[in-house]
Amino acid sequence: MEPTVIFLIGPAGSGKSTIGKLISSKYNCCYLDKDVVCNKLTGLILESNGYSPHERDGCTFYSDVVMDLEYQTLLDIANDNLQLGRSVVLDAPFLGYFSNRNYIHELKEKYDWQNVKPLVLQVTVDFSVLKERMQARALERDAWKFSNWDTFIQSIQEKQCLWEGIEILQFDNSSATVDLDKLYHILPFTPPSGLM
Template identity: 60%
Template sequence: MTPKVIFLVGAAGSGKSTVGKLISSHLKFSYLDKDVICNRFTGKLLETQGISPNERDGCEFYQTEVMPLEYETLLEIAADNVRNGISVILDAPFLGYFSDEKYIQKLKEKYSWEDSTPLVLEVTVNSEVLLKRIKNRNIKRDDWKIANWDTFLESLKSRKCLWSNVEIKQFDNSEEEIDEDKLFEIISINSR
């Protein structure tokens, strides 16, 4: 079977992790969360520069030096799985890469993913639910988002995934409970 690479994208607090873990548990895909893989190292790297380990948004050192390393690490781990015939779910915002129309083609070439099937699943929620979830998760690195809410929302709205040669689907995750049938219908993969 051709391995699938699901790019699970969306705002912090949209429920990407919950959706990704659900898909992974039903389909036995490898679930790779950028935050779980990289956060401890990222915090230490920021501290070596005299920067708070929780500072991401608005931090030039993070954006230009650390974030690319996080994504390279995530993608290298995914590539190992795909080369072994294992489908993967990549849980990361990928927002900084949305404007690169050839991003998927570049990844396929770099990581030898020619035989894989990519899919972008954008997890969305309305702004009220998003604010509530971000506040409820009570993560220090979200302080900037809450303090600059309108700016944060505008930055999300301005970033659309422009990747070519990949199917892009959306799943509205605003409800309290995930509609599993709808989710698996959207991604066109039988979970049963």
């Protein structure tokens, strides 16, 4: 089977990490969470330039300078695994890249993904459930979202993934527990032998 790169997208608190880890475990994929890969370094970069280490939303220095570095790092690590024949789940919002219709074409060309299948799995969630989950996790980087909740929700609704040349699958993760049968059913590949 050709290696697959799954772009796991959705708002903060939608359960992307849970979904990503379930998929990675079931299908023996490499799981890459942008927060784990980049957060410590990003925090130091922000702090050394006079910003809070948790400042992301609404911070132009982050969006103009740091964000691209984070995603380049994440994708470089993913590509190393893909070139070794290992499928990868990328747990990151990618919101800043949604409007670039050619984004996937550009990645295919940059990394020479001739034998790599890219697909998007968009995790959706009811906004009231989203707020409860974010309150429960109590992360400092969510402070801006709570202070600007209507703006945050509006940005989620307005920022649609416009990428061309890629299959976009959707999974509603509003339930208290993940519907595993539904999740695994929508993915277009079968687990390696012995992992059923």
